[in-house]
Structure formats: structure tokens, C-alpha cells
Amino acid sequence: MAAEMQNRATRFQEEYYNLRAADAAVGDFRECRGSVGALTRTQQRDYAFKEELSFMQGGMKDNVHAESLVPPIEERIANPIFPWPSVAVLSVHAATVVGCCKDVGATLVICQWVFDDEANHLLMHRNLPAVRWVGGVELELIAIATGGRIVPRFQELTPEKLGKAGMVREKSFGTTKERMLYIEHCANSKAVTIFICGGNKMMIEETKRSIHDALCVARNLIRNNSIVYGGGAAEIACSLAVDAAADKYPGVEQYAIRAFAEALDSVPMALAENSGLQPIETLSVVKSQQLKENIPFYGIDCNDVGTNDMREQNVFETLIGKQQQILLATLVVKMILKIDDVISSSEY
Incomplete structure (x- = not known):
């Protein structure tokens, strides 16, 4: 009996280590009160019964009259190595x-x-x-x-x-000395990992958003390398062009076109206000400079450099990004204008 139980323990040890890596013939695994068995397509291995088991109404019932292979409880207590393998x-x-x-x-x-x-x-x-x-x-x-x-x-x-990989190293960081594993100089990877540290979670999230915006700008430049000058210069130039084209349209359409031109001016006005400048006065000065000199590169001097020429300040934006901004804003306005009426819940 001891030799038979040792054979069962050895067989269980083999299944124990190869349980996760069982071959394709394994169908599923069943558990019945402490004994584990693997059901295969060609044969069935079970340490408790020879035939498949089914669970019905909370109890365990065998499909056929199976011969029990589990020794009596006294023998299992007397031999503690069953069913686990030895150390x-x-x-x-x-x-x-x-x-x-x-x-x-x-x-x-x-x-x-x-x-x-x-x-x-x-x-x-x-x-x-x-x-x-x-x-x-x-x-x-x-x-x-x-x-x-x-x-x-x-x-x-x-x-x-x-x-x-060229190098694998472990590095600790932060006040809690948390450890991180670095796998560098990999053979098939051109990607990099940006590791962000900050004093609190809000700073880290803000840095993540800024990095995401910068990566999107780089992606847009790769797709289309055309640029427009920033600082509100592109919006001011577009506003002047749209306002000049409004005179060519008769009727009510002219007022809609002028309203669109006025909406474009809200971007440089917001830039001036966020920079601590007088928004209306600053916008009027920049618009007059663009009209007099016919130079569409003048924008809001947010950094107080002393010049409104965005070429000298190297401030520019991607053309595809600027087009998407104006297009999405226009679509939102058109969607709102399609709303005829708003029914309040108090009217019911």
C-alpha cells in the first residue's frame, strides 16, 4: 500500500508542475473534494474516480458505477505524503x-x-x-x-x-524607495518609456497631459509638415480674410459670416487675457498691424518679448491641428443651432 501511494504521489507531482502547461489534449480540470484530475480526449486521469464526475443539486454523483481509488481515511491519515509529493x-x-x-x-x-x-x-x-x-x-x-x-x-x-537586451538594471525612486526594473537597449524596440516624477498626483497628471499634447504635435508634423504661426496670428489673419469676404454675400448670410469672423477673434483675446494683458486693446493693436503691413505673422506677445512677430519668437502650430480645432468648433455650433426648443421637466 505504501508503494502504491508513493507512485500516486509521484504521478500527482508530475501533473502538479505541468498543470498550467498541459498539452492540447487536455480538455478541462475538475476538482472534487481535494483531488485534482485532468480529463483528456483519449484518456481520463483522475485521482479519485475512474469515470467522469457530475455535480447535481449540490451533491456529487458518478455517471457510472465507478470504483473508488481513494484509500480509507485511516490510511490517508497514517501516511501524510498522500497525495502531495515529498519535499x-x-x-x-x-x-x-x-x-x-x-x-x-x-x-x-x-x-x-x-x-x-x-x-x-x-x-x-x-x-x-x-x-x-x-x-x-x-x-x-x-x-x-x-x-x-x-x-x-x-x-x-x-x-x-x-x-x-543590452542592459537590465533595478533602480529605486521616491521617498518610499520603490523599485523598478529597467530593460534597456532591446533588440526589436524603437519605443521609449517616459518616467514622470512629481510632488503630488495632480502635478504628475498635468505633466502627463502636457507630454501627450507634445507627442500629438510631433505626430501631426510627421503626417503633414505644414505650419501656421501661433500666438493667435492665424486666427487674426483668418478673421480679417473672412470679414473682407462678407461684403461679397448679400442678405442675411453676410451677418452670419461676420459673426464667424468675430468668433475667430475670441482665441487671441483669450490669449491676451490669460497673459495679463488688456484683451480688447491688445487685439486691436495686432489687427491694425496686420492690416497696415499686410503681414499675417503678428500675434499676441504672451511672453512679453517686445515684438509681436511670431517668426522671431519661433511660435508656430501645425496646420492640421489648427484645421481640426476650427472644424470641430464649427460642428459643435452647428449642432447647437439645430436644437429648436428645450422642454423643461417642470412643463410636464
Whole structure:
């Protein structure tokens, strides 16, 4: 009986380590009061019963008259190794796994699911650093960046499936000394990670928004490298052009066109007001400069440089971004104008 129970424990140990990496023949896993079994297409392995089990009305019922393989409770209490494998067997298996990783030439092991302290000790003893808990998304990104392959079983490790990185280092930051792992100089990655630190969460979020805006500007320049000068210069030039074209349209349309030109002036007025300047006076001065000199590069001197020429201040915006701003604002106004009436809830 002891030999039979030891064989069962060894068989359970094999399934215990290969449970997550079971082959394609495995259909599902069932749990019945402490014993784990794997149902396959060709054969069924169960440590409690020979046939499949079904659960009905809260109770356990076998489909056929199955012969129980579980020893009586007295024998299980007398032999504490059932059904778990011995510590010696686990240590030998962990040493085999570590040796396999070392033999293929790996210098760093990254695992999605945590491995035990015994394996971690053996890895450090073999001078093989390891990260034993990495999220699934992060693990996939690391595999893409380094050119490695994610393997479900250690027996599938080969030198061709290893990824490559120039440097892997750990760095602590912040007052809490939190640690972060840096994987740099990867083989197949042209992306970079921007690490943001700040005194509080609001500062970090504001910095993230600013970086996002800057990245969007760079993306727009790559798509279309045409630019317009900022500081409200483009809006003032468009306002003057639209106002001049309004005289060509008779009837009520002329008033709508002039209203659109006046709406364009709200952008440079807001810039002047946010800069601590007199909005109406500053806008009138800049508009007169554009009309007299016929130069559409004059805008609001927000930084108090001393000149309104945006070319000298190197202030510009992407053309595609400016077009999208005016287009979206126009669509919102048209959507609001389509509303004929607003019915209040108090009228019901």
C-alpha cells in the first residue's frame, strides 16, 4: 500500500508542475473534494474516480458505477505524503528546471506566475537572476521588445527562443524607495518609456497631459509638415480674410459670416487675457498691424518679448491641428443651432 501511494504521489507531482502547461489534449480540470484530475480526449486521469464526475443539486454523483481509488481515511491519515509529493521530489524537480534554464544560456528568467522560494534560491545559487511575478501584458511587451518567445514549459526552452537586451538594471525612486526594473537597449524596440516624477498626483497628471499634447504635435508634423504661426496670428489673419469676404454675400448670410469672423477673434483675446494683458486693446493693436503691413505673422506677445512677430519668437502650430480645432468648433455650433426648443421637466 505504501508503494502504491508513493507512485500516486509521484504521478500527482508530475501533473502538479505541468498543470498550467498541459498539452492540447487536455480538455478541462475538475476538482472534487481535494483531488485534482485532468480529463483528456483519449484518456481520463483522475485521482479519485475512474469515470467522469457530475455535480447535481449540490451533491456529487458518478455517471457510472465507478470504483473508488481513494484509500480509507485511516490510511490517508497514517501516511501524510498522500497525495502531495515529498519535499525531496520537489527539490529535485526545481533543480532540473534551473539547470535547464542555465544550460540554454539564459542570463535572466522572467515568469508570469510566481515560483516558490526553493526555485528562487537555486536560481541565485547558479548566478541566474529572476523576476518571479510579471503581469501578462508586461510579459508580452518584453517578449516583443527583446525578440524572445514565451514558453509554457521549461522543456521547450531552446537558445533560439531567448530574447536579447543590452542592459537590465533595478533602480529605486521616491521617498518610499520603490523599485523598478529597467530593460534597456532591446533588440526589436524603437519605443521609449517616459518616467514622470512629481510632488503630488495632480502635478504628475498635468505633466502627463502636457507630454501627450507634445507627442500629438510631433505626430501631426510627421503626417503633414505644414505650419501656421501661433500666438493667435492665424486666427487674426483668418478673421480679417473672412470679414473682407462678407461684403461679397448679400442678405442675411453676410451677418452670419461676420459673426464667424468675430468668433475667430475670441482665441487671441483669450490669449491676451490669460497673459495679463488688456484683451480688447491688445487685439486691436495686432489687427491694425496686420492690416497696415499686410503681414499675417503678428500675434499676441504672451511672453512679453517686445515684438509681436511670431517668426522671431519661433511660435508656430501645425496646420492640421489648427484645421481640426476650427472644424470641430464649427460642428459643435452647428449642432447647437439645430436644437429648436428645450422642454423643461417642470412643463410636464
